Amino acid sequence: MQKKWFLKFYIVLFFFLSIFSCNKDFYSVGLEIFEEQFDDLKTKTFPIFSYQQSLDKVQTNNISSVQLGTFTDDFFGRTNSSFVSQLNIFSLENFGDFSQDQENEGSLLDIRVIDEDEQLTGVYLDLPFFNNTNDTDGDGVIDIYDSDPSNQESDSDNDGLTDITELRAGLNPLSSDSDNDGIIDPNDDDNSSYNNESQVYEIDSVFGNRNASFDLKVYQLTYFLSTLDPNNNFESTKEYFSNDNFYEKGFYGEVLHKDTVTLNFDEIPVLYTEDDPTTDPDELTQVSYFETPRIRVPLDILFFQRYIINREGSDKLSNQANFNNYFNGIIVKAENFSDNLFMSLDVSNAKVVLEYDYNFYNTKGTDEISDDIIERKKKVSSIPLGGVTYNLYEHIGFNQKISDEVEASNDNIQSEKIYLNGTKFVSKLKLFSDDNSTSSELRDFKSKDVLINEANIVLHLDDDIHKSNYEFLPKRLYVYSYTDGVPIEDYNKDFSINFSPTAVNANKFLYGGILQYDSNNLPTSYKFNVTNHISNIVRYDSLNIDLGLTTTSNIEDISLKNGYFANQDRLYLPSPSITLPFPVALFGSNPTHADTSKKLQLEVIYTEY
Numbered sequence: 001m002q003k004k005w006f007l008k009f010y011i012v013l014f015f016f017l018s019i020f021s022c023n024k025d026f027y028s029v030g031l032e033i034f035e036e037q038f039d040d041l042k043t044k045t046f047p048i049f050s051y052q053q054s055l056d057k058v059q060t061n062n063i064s065s066v067q068l069g070t071f072t073d074d075f076f077g078r079t080n081s082s083f084v085s086q087l088n089i090f091s092l093e094n095f096g097d098f099s100q101d102q103e104n105e106g107s108l109l110d111i112r113v114i115d116e117d118e119q120l121t122g123v124y125l126d127l128p129f130f131n132n133t134n135d136t137d138g139d140g141v142i143d144i145y146d147s148d149p150s151n152q153e154s155d156s157d158n159d160g161l162t163d164i165t166e167l168r169a170g171l172n173p174l175s176s177d178s179d180n181d182g183i184i185d186p187n188d189d190d191n192s193s194y195n196n197e198s199q200v201y202e203i204d205s206v207f208g209n210r211n212a213s214f215d216l217k218v219y220q221l222t223y224f225l226s227t228l229d230p231n232n233n234f235e236s237t238k239e240y241f242s243n244d245n246f247y248e249k250g251f252y253g254e255v256l257h258k259d260t261v262t263l264n265f266d267e268i269p270v271l272y273t274e275d276d277p278t279t280d281p282d283e284l285t286q287v288s289y290f291e292t293p294r295i296r297v298p299l300d301i302l303f304f305q306r307y308i309i310n311r312e313g314s315d316k317l318s319n320q321a322n323f324n325n326y327f328n329g330i331i332v333k334a335e336n337f338s339d340n341l342f343m344s345l346d347v348s349n350a351k352v353v354l355e356y357d358y359n360f361y362n363t364k365g366t367d368e369i370s371d372d373i374i375e376r377k378k379k380v381s382s383i384p385l386g387g388v389t390y391n392l393y394e395h396i397g398f399n400q401k402i403s404d405e406v407e408a409s410n411d412n413i414q415s416e417k418i419y420l421n422g423t424k425f426v427s428k429l430k431l432f433s434d435d436n437s438t439s440s441e442l443r444d445f446k447s448k449d450v451l452i453n454e455a456n457i458v459l460h461l462d463d464d465i466h467k468s469n470y471e472f473l474p475k476r477l478y479v480y481s482y483t484d485g486v487p488i489e490d491y492n493k494d495f496s497i498n499f500s501p502t503a504v505n506a507n508k509f510l511y512g513g514i515l516q517y518d519s520n521n522l523p524t525s526y527k528f529n530v531t532n533h534i535s536n537i538v539r540y541d542s543l544n545i546d547l548g549l550t551t552t553s554n555i556e557d558i559s560l561k562n563g564y565f566a567n568q569d570r571l572y573l574p575s576p577s578i579t580l581p582f583p584v585a586l587f588g589s590n591p592t593h594a595d596t597s598k599k600l601q602l603e604v605i606y607t608e609y
């Protein structure tokens with residue numbers, strides 16, 4: 001008998017060791033091993049108690065992206081997002097070639113020092129999209145457009161030349177006529193007008209109708225955004241929240257932009273600002289480089305001439321603190337969308353671009369003064385968005401059933417449904433009992449000699465609410481320690497990596513939380529593997545902590561922000577839960593009789609020895 005027990009123990013040990021060396025298919029393979037080796041593999045379900053919660057506000061400053069857009073759902077109502085940002089003048093020194101002091105004082109040693117009279121010719125706000133140029137086979141065609149992403153010899157434009165051949169020849173592998181002159185590339189002797197520095201991008205994090213139009217408005221902010229918290233004696237970073245709407249409070253000044261916008265995903269060509277007179281053609285008409293795809297809108301030239309250019313050399317532009325007091329920042333709003341459109345934008349590369357002309361003393365490279373001329377020259381400066389940047393969110397017209405669930409949960413009544421939206425709705429889960437006590441069921445289970453092979457939490461979609469509209473479903477959920485925001489052990493011990501170049505938010509797939517699909521490729525549920533967490537409770541008397549449940553846009557990011565309820569109680573909230581606030585409705589622990597089969601439960605697969 002003892003020999004048989006040792007045999008079982010080593011087989012089980014072998015299975016657990018194999019978990020960390022297997023791919024995604026280890027679940028089915030593992031179960032087959034158990035079915036072959038043991039007749040006493042058992043399954044038991046335990047209750048999970050779900051409670052619906054609604055946040056009053058969430059901290060949204062200092063995150064990796066800004067959100068702009070709207071989406072409307074019949075049940076969850078409308079979610080709008082805009083943002084506020086300071087400008088960062090760390091790289092802004094002088095305009096033209098000389099400082100304002102040099103221009104004012106002149107120079108007895110350098111005749112070129114003159115009044116430069118800088119005048120803006122254009123001002124733009126650049127909000128870049130997130131993008132990728134993943135090119136697995138290195139043939140110059142990104143994977144999404146490559147007819148065979150793993151083969152350099154593929155011919156994506158079907159012109160008879162392989163992608164790698166066209167890349168090496170400076171042609172466009174995605175066009176059979178690179179220079180658009182009517183002659184296909186294999187027969188064209190001159191493709192020199194094609195700029196082979198141009199790229200094609202896959203645009204990420206733009207959801208909804210990409211052809212939708214909307215009104216984009218940019219305002220001057222007139223409220224000072226302090227970096228440090230005055231309520232804590234300026235010893236900590238000040239928090240800014242999703243409801244800190246200074247526009248609604250009247251803290252805005254001049255309108256810097258107001259127009260209808262549709263998205264353009266083409267690169268933006270940037271021309272040379274200086275011509276070499278010894279060469280042809282005129283460089284001022286030639287492309288110097290390309291900016292990545294972005295929202296680019298013109299801003300008020302006269303305002304920035306008055307506020308920035310004319311202040312060259314003043315104390316207001318001498319350091320960041322002075323500048324923040326002088327120019328508080330900008331408010332960026334989007335309204336009147338023709339259709340659902342929600343964008344996550346790359347704020348780390350966002351900027352205000354200043355194009356201007358100035359006086360330039362041209363000696364023409366000689367010592368003779370007689371041929372010297374003063375001419376107008378072009379130059380470009382930029383001011384990055386930076387410092388305090390935060391998102392605003394509005395949640396309007398959500399179904400009364402959500403509020404009813406919140407009210408019931410406040411009375412310690414477990415929820416029929418679970419509603420998640422990272423910036424507004426979250427859920428608290430209690431395992432085994434509704435008061436963290438050791439239930440008789442758990443006590444009985446702990447008294448046995450068991451080895452927990454697998455423990456899962458499965459959350460089923462409520463398709464009656466989503467009505468087969470899955471476009472905005474979050475692709476992943478996150479379970480963590482509700483009290484302090486730290487990950488559970490199954491997260492920490494999962495080092496699995498999805499190496500697919502197109503996979504997003506897909507690592508740690510053993511821990512799970514990834515949206516599951518049926519055989520018809522329709523979403524059905526989310527599944528978490530919590531084997532280590534449950535084993536610690538059952539076998540090692542670890543604390544049965546409350547679990548938080550929310551969405552996540554980046555499973556690798558476990559940094560925390562603060563969320564607050566209406567009573568101002570604080571909740572630690574994972575930062576990635578607030579970057580894409582798309583909603584999902586799931587069955588909770590107290591469903592109606594008709595939905596009992598989708599009830600939230602903990603499933604434990606174990607061996608008793």
